[in-house]
Structures are given as C-alpha cells and as structure tokens.
Amino acid sequence: MTGDSNQVLLFPMSRSELQTLIKQSMSEVLEISKSVNQKDLLSTKELCEFLGISSATLSKWKRENRIPFKKMARRIFYSRSDVLKSLRESNYTKLRSLNI
Secondary structure, eight states, X not given: OOOOTTOOOOOXXXXXXHHHHHHHHHHHHHHHHHHHHTTOEEOHHHHXXXXXXXXXXHHHHHHTTOSOOXXXXXXXXXXXXXXXXXXXXXXXXXXXXXXX
16 A cells, blocks of 8 residues: 555445445534534634744644644644644643733
C-alpha cells in the first residue's frame, strides 16, 4: 500500500454493514451541519484570524493534537467552543487578551 489518498479500496460488505456505515456518515454530516448553523465551525483562515495566530502555528498545533478539528469533504473545520475549551485547559495565555 502506497499511502496515495486517491487510492480506492474495495472489499465485500453486507447490506446491513453498508446501512450502518451510511447511518454513521449521515450522523457526522448532521452533527457538523448543526454546528455550522450555530456559527460554531470555523475554517482555518477564520480560526487564525480569531486567535491572532499564523496558519503555520495552527498547523503545528493540529499536528501536536493540541486542538480538536473535524474533517468534512476533504476540508478541515474547527469548533470554536472545542478549540477554546482545549486552549483553556492548556492555559493558553493569549486567551486572556482576547477577552474570551
């Protein structure tokens, strides 16, 4: 296996397994959709602007699992509330200056 993200793997799956997979996927989409409707999800650019950090810093934090993120249709979103909670727990000092 080469790690090519465009590689398609096919394997046998029962009808009930496929239904379960579809239900799980739809639940994820609905959860993300609900968050988007509440203006909670931010793009990378929006989160960087909100926190006053560079995209390089955000990428580093993501690699280090310092902040949670959600992947949807090959795009990455950040839940404002989850990110703030994570940063509060890590005592990110800049939060105080943001008055959040």
